[in-house]
Amino acid sequence: MDxxxxxxxxxxxxxxxxxxxxxxxxRVPRSVLAPAHAEMDLIVTVNSRTKIVxxxxxxxxxxxxxxxxxxxxxxxxxxALVEPAGIRYYCxxxxxxxxxxNVLTYIDYDLDMILTPGGDKHLVDQxxxxxxxxxxxxxxxxxxxxxxxxQKLTDRIDKRLAPFEEEWVMNYYHWWKKEWGDSK
Numbered sequence: 001m002d003x004x005x006x007x008x009x010x011x012x013x014x015x016x017x018x019x020x021x022x023x024x025x026x027r028v029p030r031s032v033l034a035p036a037h038a039e040m041d042l043i044v045t046v047n048s049r050t051k052i053v054x055x056x057x058x059x060x061x062x063x064x065x066x067x068x069x070x071x072x073x074x075x076x077x078x079x080a081l082v083e084p085a086g087i088r089y090y091c092x093x094x095x096x097x098x099x100x101x102n103v104l105t106y107i108d109y110d111l112d113m114i115l116t117p118g119g120d121k122h123l124v125d126q127x128x129x130x131x132x133x134x135x136x137x138x139x140x141x142x143x144x145x146x147x148x149x150x151q152k153l154t155d156r157i158d159k160r161l162a163p164f165e166e167e168w169v170m171n172y173y174h175w176w177k178k179e180w181g182d183s184k
Contacts, residue, residue, distance in 0.1 A: 005029075007045050009068070011094070011108040014136040019108050023051040025068065026180050034168050042163065043070040043097060043104065046176035064088075067172045069163040070097040070104065075149025076113075077106065080169040086117025087166050091153055093129075093146050109138075109146045115157055115164070123150075 009022040025045035030038055037044065048065035065082040077097065079090045093111035097104050110129040114122045133143065157164060 006102060008103045009045065010103060010105045011092075012105065014107055014109070014132065014138060014142070018055045020055065021053040022047060022062075023053065025050065025104075026176055028172050028175065032172070032175055034162070034165075034171070036162050037069075037168070040162065041072050043072070043099065044068065044163075044172055045070075045104075046172055046180075048176070048181070065173055065176070067169045067176075070106070072096060074152065075109075075145045076153045078153075078163055080163070082169065082173050083117070087169055088117055089113075089115035089157075089164065091115070091157075093150055093153075095145075109142075111146065111150060113150070113153055113157070121154075121157055 005026050007025040007027050009025050011019040011021075013019050025047045028044040028046060033042065033044060045068045046065065047062060047068075050062050050066075052060050052062060054060075067080040067082070069078040069080070071077070073096050075093065075095060077092050077094050079092070081088045081090060091113040092106075093109040093113075095107040095109070097106050099105075110125045110132055112124050114124060116122075129146075132138070138146075155161075163169070
């Protein structure tokens with residue numbers, strides 16, 4: 001796990017407590033990124049069957065390959081899950097990513113938007129957001145950033161703007177399989 005191309009992704013909650021860690025995520029090099037993705041300075045990582053450590057110390061392994069997209073300055077991130085039925089997008093309301101060395105961190109703000117392979121979208125975990133908004137004392141500024149981020153995300157989904165492009169999700173996944181897939 002000390003390979004320089006390996007990223008550890010850590011999510012925290014607003015109160016500073018660890019939420020979840022994804023242990024092995026290969027960063028897609030800039031030379032492999034789609035030109036539009038490179039222009040946006042997207043951070044793209046790929047994993048499959050990665051070890052996930054929960055805040056309570058429990059461990060599990062992801063079931064589906066995931067291509068994650070982190071957009072600098074945006075209050076959401078996107079995970080494209082490569083599943084037999086097609087690509088399912090799991091989008092997190094979250095603070096912009098912060099990278100230090102090979103660790104990428106963000107604050108998870110509970111709300112998730114799911115885009116199914118059939119094109120249906122669902123906003124989930126609203127009750128968790130409301131509960132944490134009160135218990136973690138989200139400021140009005142944070143609430144506005146989360147809501148603005150969700151609106152931008154929804155617009156991006158509705159217009160199928162990058163990174164909601166199945167061709168590129170699969171390109172990144174195939175790159176990972178060629179470069180790293182046999183090492184699993």
